[in-house]
Amino acid sequence: MVGLTMTNASPMVVPTFSRERLLGTNPIAVAFPTAEEPPFVADLATTTAAYGKLEILQRTNNKAPFGWLQDPDGSPSQDPHAISRGGGLLPLGSDREHGSHKGYCLGAMVDIFSAVLSGANYGPWVPPYVTFLDNKEELVGEGIGHFFGALRVDAFRPADEFKAHMDKWIRRFRSAQPVAGQKSVLIPGDPERVSENRRRTDGIPLLDSVVKDLRIIAEKFCLDSCLLQK
Numbered sequence: 001m002v003g004l005t006m007t008n009a010s011p012m013v014v015p016t017f018s019r020e021r022l023l024g025t026n027p028i029a030v031a032f033p034t035a036e037e038p039p040f041v042a043d044l045a046t047t048t049a050a051y052g053k054l055e056i057l058q059r060t061n062n063k064a065p066f067g068w069l070q071d072p073d074g075s076p077s078q079d080p081h082a083i084s085r086g087g088g089l090l091p092l093g094s095d096r097e098h099g100s101h102k103g104y105c106l107g108a109m110v111d112i113f114s115a116v117l118s119g120a121n122y123g124p125w126v127p128p129y130v131t132f133l134d135n136k137e138e139l140v141g142e143g144i145g146h147f148f149g150a151l152r153v154d155a156f157r158p159a160d161e162f163k164a165h166m167d168k169w170i171r172r173f174r175s176a177q178p179v180a181g182q183k184s185v186l187i188p189g190d191p192e193r194v195s196e197n198r199r200r201t202d203g204i205p206l207l208d209s210v211v212k213d214l215r216i217i218a219e220k221f222c223l224d225s226c227l228l229q230k
Contacts, residue, residue: 001151002031002033004030005149012133028110037170046106054080068089091107116145121142127144
């Protein structure tokens with residue numbers, strides 16, 4: 001089967017031409033089965049950058065690339081803390097000239113599929129999961145919304161036939177001539193598989209500030225020394 005899932009999120013994203021944060025990063029994930037090749041798996045936020053990448057810049061005191069976010073008056077910003085000061089993340093495409101209206105539309109579709117369709121909160125009414133957003137006194141639904149879909153491949157064509165053609169599709173794209181400086185053309189899911197293999201061998205790198213936060217949480221909930229004492 002083909003899997004499709006979406007979720008809306010707290011409003012940290014400004015629609016094209018907006019100064020107000022009305023959408024979340026609203027990710028989409030799609031997975032297609034294959035026969036011999038690794039499955040095609042795409043998982044992406046509908047913003048130029050996921051909020052997690054912005055958090056890393058905040059923790060490491062580094063600037064954000066232009067095109068990731070804007071300040072409260074709508075001007076481009078490289079300050080990763082601009083979002084907590086009234087700014088917002090930009091839709092995929094960054095600005096109108098580079099197609100931000102398409103990222104805005106994708107985020108809007110996720111919001112509608114996930115929340116308007118299900119009866120959850122949508123747009124600016126989605127409950128916050130970051131401290132710089134206020135709790136909403138007015139709600140239009142229940143919680144945060146999700147959409148899960150599955151398509152039977154054999155409702156369209158024989159599943160084995162489809163998987164064989166998925167293999168052919170992947171092999172042809174992966175064999176495309178790469179631009180100078182690149183070894184090959186990637187298929188969605190390739191970077192994550194490489195990263196997973198590396199992490200399984202070398203471990204998961206953590207920022208010192210993240211380790212400190214984890215230790216504070218562990219101590220608060222007695223997850224380390226208290227268990228050892230028992």
